[in-house]
Amino acid sequence: MSFADRIGTANELIWSIPLIALCLLAGLYFSVRTGFLQVRHIPDMLNQLKKGEKSEDGTSSFQSLMMSLAGRVGMGNIGGVATAIAFGGPGAVFWMWTSAFLGAATSFIECTLGQIYKEKDPDTGEYRGGPAYYFEKAYKHKARGLSLAYGILFAIVTIIAMSFFLPGVQANGMASAIDNAWGIPTWVTAIGLVILLGFIVIGGVKRIAHFAVIVVPAMALLYVLIAVIVFFVNFTEIPRVFGLIFGSAFGVQPVFGAILGLAVKWGVQRGIYSNEAGQGTGPHAAAAAEVSHPAKQGFAQSFAVYIDTLFVCSATAFIIISTGMFNTFSGEAWPGEAIYEGNGGLSTDVEPGPGFVQQGLDSVFPGAGPTFIAIVLSFFVFTTIVAYYYMAETNLNYLTRKMENRLAARAMQRALQALVLVSVAYGAVTTAGAAWGLGDIGVGSMAWLNIIGILFLQGPALKALKDYRQQKRQGVDPQFDPRKLGIENATFWEVRADKQLQGGTGGEPSAKQLDRD
Numbered sequence: 001m002s003f004a005d006r007i008g009t010a011n012e013l014i015w016s017i018p019l020i021a022l023c024l025l026a027g028l029y030f031s032v033r034t035g036f037l038q039v040r041h042i043p044d045m046l047n048q049l050k051k052g053e054k055s056e057d058g059t060s061s062f063q064s065l066m067m068s069l070a071g072r073v074g075m076g077n078i079g080g081v082a083t084a085i086a087f088g089g090p091g092a093v094f095w096m097w098t099s100a101f102l103g104a105a106t107s108f109i110e111c112t113l114g115q116i117y118k119e120k121d122p123d124t125g126e127y128r129g130g131p132a133y134y135f136e137k138a139y140k141h142k143a144r145g146l147s148l149a150y151g152i153l154f155a156i157v158t159i160i161a162m163s164f165f166l167p168g169v170q171a172n173g174m175a176s177a178i179d180n181a182w183g184i185p186t187w188v189t190a191i192g193l194v195i196l197l198g199f200i201v202i203g204g205v206k207r208i209a210h211f212a213v214i215v216v217p218a219m220a221l222l223y224v225l226i227a228v229i230v231f232f233v234n235f236t237e238i239p240r241v242f243g244l245i246f247g248s249a250f251g252v253q254p255v256f257g258a259i260l261g262l263a264v265k266w267g268v269q270r271g272i273y274s275n276e277a278g279q280g281t282g283p284h285a286a287a288a289a290e291v292s293h294p295a296k297q298g299f300a301q302s303f304a305v306y307i308d309t310l311f312v313c314s315a316t317a318f319i320i321i322s323t324g325m326f327n328t329f330s331g332e333a334w335p336g337e338a339i340y341e342g343n344g345g346l347s348t349d350v351e352p353g354p355g356f357v358q359q360g361l362d363s364v365f366p367g368a369g370p371t372f373i374a375i376v377l378s379f380f381v382f383t384t385i386v387a388y389y390y391m392a393e394t395n396l397n398y399l400t401r402k403m404e405n406r407l408a409a410r411a412m413q414r415a416l417q418a419l420v421l422v423s424v425a426y427g428a429v430t431t432a433g434a435a436w437g438l439g440d441i442g443v444g445s446m447a448w449l450n451i452i453g454i455l456f457l458q459g460p461a462l463k464a465l466k467d468y469r470q471q472k473r474q475g476v477d478p479q480f481d482p483r484k485l486g487i488e489n490a491t492f493w494e495v496r497a498d499k500q501l502q503g504g505t506g507g508e509p510s511a512k513q514l515d516r517d
Contacts, residue, residue, distance in 0.1 A: 007437035014444035020268045023278055026451050027102025030109050033458070034465060038104035038302055045303040048296045061300045064289035066216045067387060068282050068301055072308040073220055074384030075173035076274035078377055079353040081316040082326070083436065086352035088266030089256040089328045089340065090241075091248030093317045095267025096274070100309035103277025104302040110454050111301035112461040113138070114283025115294035116482065116490050121397060129287025130391070131280040131450050132158070132398045137489040138457045154449050155395040158280065161442030162392035163419045167385050168427020169439035174374075174381040175428040177354040181374035190428035194421045196382065201389045201417050219379040220312055226372065227315030230364050234322040241321045255340050256328070273443050275308040280450030284391045293478040294493075295468035298461070316357055325360035327352075334433075353432055389420050460487045 031038065048061045084092035110131070117137045118129030136151035171193060175186040231238075248256035249263055256263065276282055282304065286297045320326045324344030329336045329352075338348050346359055354373055362369030396416050400409040427435050454461075463485040471478040481497035482490035 004431075004434055004437070007434060007441065011437050011440045011444070014441055014448070015265070015269050017265075019444055019448060020265055022451055023099060023106075023268055023272055023447065024102060026278060026455060027099065027104075027106045029455075030105035030458070031102055033462060034105050034108065036105070037108055037299075037465065038101060038306075041299050041302075044296075045299040048291075048300045049303065061289050061291060061297055064285050064297065065300050065304055067288065067390070068285035068304045069216050069220070069307060070383035071281055071285065071387030071391065072274065072276050072304060072384075073216060073312055074274075074380045075170045075377070076270060077308065077312045077380065078316050078357050078373065079173045079176075080270040080274050081313050082320060082354065082356035083352045084266040084270040085317070085320060085326050086329055086334065086356070087259075088263040089248040089259055090244040090317075090321055090326075091246075091250070091256060091260070091263035092267035092270065093245045093314070093321075094249035095264050096271035096309055096313055096317075099268045099271035100275050100277065100305050100313075103272070103275055104305045106451070106454070107275075107277040107282050107305050108295075108298040108302045108465075109458055109461045110278065110280060110450065111282045111286035112294045112298035112464050113454065113457060114287040115289070115291065115297045116460050116464060116487065116493065118287035118492055119401070120492065122401065127288045127290075128394050128397055128401075130158075130284040130394055130398070131453060132395055133287070134283070134457060135453050138460060140489045150449075150453065152399065154280065154446075154453070155398045157445050157449060158395045159392050159399075159416070161446055162281075162388045162395075163416055164423045165438040165442030166388055167420055167423040168430065168435045170381040170384050170388075171424040171427035172430065172432055172435035173354055174378050176351075176432065177358065177370075177374040177377045180355055180358055181370035186429045190425045193382070193385075193428060194425050197385060197389075197421060197424060198417075200386050201393075201420065215379055215383055219376055220307070223376050224311055224315045226361070227319055230319050230322060230361070233364055237322040241318060244321060245317070259328070259330075259339070269440065269444075271309060271313075272447060273440070274313055275305045276443075277305050278451045278454075279443055279447045281387075281391055281446070284394050285387070293464070293468055293471075293480040294461075295464045295478070298465070319360045320356050323360035323363045325363060326356050351432060385420070385424060389417070392416055392420065460485075460490075463487060 049065060081093070081096070084096065088095075113134040114129045114131070117134040118127050119133060120126070121128050132151040132155035135154055136148050139147045171190065174193065175189040178184050178189050179186055244253075247253040251257040251260035272279060282301045286301045289297045289300070291297045321342070324342035325346045326342045326344075327338040327346060327348050327350075328340040330339045334352055335348070341348070344360065344363055346356070350356065350359065354377055358370040358373045360369065361372060365372070393413065393416060396412060400412060403409050460482075464480065464487075467480070467485055468478045479497075479500065480493050482488070482493045483497070
């Protein structure tokens, strides 16, 4: 069995029906448990982004959101949507929307947990947190050995996924788009990308936040605006677009009936790949934020799911479907026989990915489509890889934070940086199928561990939501004291609450104060 075959087999095993069901049912369950906060708390989401706090050690909610979007908005929003339509039909878009709506509640749970159990980096003073941290600390007082082992397992899987499996997908999409637009060889793109990333990844969370807060909103807004222009140019195509999406989502149209299951699979799989709800990536950026109550950042991160899928992914879907520049293939193989060809005349020789979107835009803006997508995707990919590195570094920090030999910990960090750069170089020059296969394995492995974990650890997040709502009804700015809610091992917040009671500013506790954790 070849390496590619092994990747395909592992991918099919991980992304089988049980994981698809787990993602959807967990999102539905959390939606019900939180009273559909993804609708009820939209004003709180927007308010937090506008008025969020920040400090020398923590980013603002908006910066944290941009860091999170830097990891979410990438190849999945362009190439991922194209592959979903190619192998699941237009109906896959509906299931992407569904996974985003339900996933917003899942994102709230995981990101609120990330805030509750965050720590302060002893070397940099920056806030650190994520699934590994909350898996270890949530039940530390009851099952220390099991919780610690689960946290370590998640950290190891995340380091491998974020430093080796996932960066290659992004680099491959960027190199492919640049080659399509300007004929630049993929190896040239690989060298340039590695050099640029080398300057960024050594700067820490502050530099990542500063970079992301400038680049991400500008590129995402520009991309959505272009899609809006296409929307008006192809205004008469709107009924057909939505007819194809909803009709094929439920197998109403005979041609797509045979791949109804694939529409669900590819829609959810690419939806999770893009918006990352439940994957466990959002809590890393959420923990870096300075807020007075964990639920506040949970709301901000829920909104990130909407931005990613309902805005950016939908923009891609409309460009592709309204221009007819797509083909849907039988089974899950390409090249292969197309069971449906869009009315744009796209050759079946065009590989599913950025090429669909480039050709779609080119049909509206002749000569400009490939170039525009190459530029936008380059920015999306670059910020995504930077965010991947930050998450890998955070989990490495989790494993090494108590090492007395800090030089050894720094050496491991340098090795991690080198691995990310090697993965980027390899991904840029390998085939798209191999790159996507590795990426899907990384996403699926993290999702399995994280969703199962938060189903057991949801209690503190739900208590935080209830506490937030009670304080809002009292007309005060919510402040968090975990001891009042019976939440244990949230040492950061305990020290912060004590400081407030002593007449302090309520700011962040020092690393020395947190030593007792």
